[in-house]
Amino acid sequence: MFTGLISDVGEVVSSEARGSVRRLRIACSYPAEGIALGASIACSGPCLTAVEVGASGKRTWFDIDAGAETLERTTLGAWAPGKRINLERSLKLGDELGGHLVSGHVDGMARVTAVTRIGETTRFDVEAPERLARFIAEKGSVALDGTSLTVNSVAGRSFSVLLIPHTLAVTTWGEVREGDRLNIEIDTMARYAARLAEFPAAGTAEAGADEGLAS
Template sequence: MFTGLVSDIGEVDKVEPRGELLRARILCSYPAETIAIGASIACGGPCLTAVAIGAAGEKTWFEVDVGAETLARTSARHWKPGARVNLERSLRLGDELGGHIVTGHVDGLAKILTIEDFDGMKRFSIRAPKDLARFIAEKGSVSLDGTSLTVNSVEDDVFSVLLIPHTLKVTTWGERRVGEEINLEVDLMARYAARLGESIAQKR
């Protein structure tokens, strides 16, 4: 479980195909001794398990196995050495829930349509997959590339989010470009509300 508050920007050091899996090594600033084998770390959105840990100079590295389902649904299939990804450690009991409840289970890929710069901020217009658009509501929450954001506006399958200078600085969002695909996880409560509504409708 996560909050969508990015705590570090990692860098993909190497990727190695292993059958249907992809083994990736990611460099980060987390102290190596604080990462346990089996720990969950959100890497650009998807929750992945640390299977190896070590140090390289002043950087810590951890390795993750990316499964076929994650490769099919997320931008992890495009990872190459040098790629930068938003990182978040799993939520601990007593931590401040400053974003919203994020599972790290990416639903699909959205696409950046436009980027508007003003006053040090950026407004992104994003197209969601048709089957996920119904879960996105104005003033609701959404997780994009592992970042908890508030939806500003919605029109059909296109929605917008506004990122402040701080968020642009401490995440990879300052590097995003028009046409890029980003990992989308819809709000958990919106998903359950929609499912509940469907169940009620079927009983009538």
């Protein structure tokens, strides 16, 4: 589990196809001794497993393997050397939960439709995939490229988020432009609330069917 609070910005240094899997090497500022093999690291949203860890010069690096589904459902398939990505290490017991609970299981890709400077803040208008739009609520939470954000407004499939200068400076958001695609993970509570809402009607239908059999 993660919080959506970015703790480092990494850089893709290599990308290599290995059959149906793509191996990427990501440089970061985390201490190499602090990354165990098999550790989970959220990389601009997707929770990925460190399969190799090392150091080169003053930079730590770790390798991840991305399967076909990850490459298809996320922006990872387009990552190339030089790509900067938001990083967050998994939660430990006792860590502060400053954002919202994020699983690192990306639901799909959203698209930035506008970037507008409003005083000291920057507004990003985003279009969600149609199947995910019903999970986005005004003042609710959403994770975009691994960042925990509050939804400012909603209109159909479109919604907006407002970012302060600090967030732009310590994440990759300062580089986001209109037309860019972002990894989106809907709020876990919204996911389960929508699922539970499906059951009253289903339960009523089943009860009616059972009564019909009884008669």
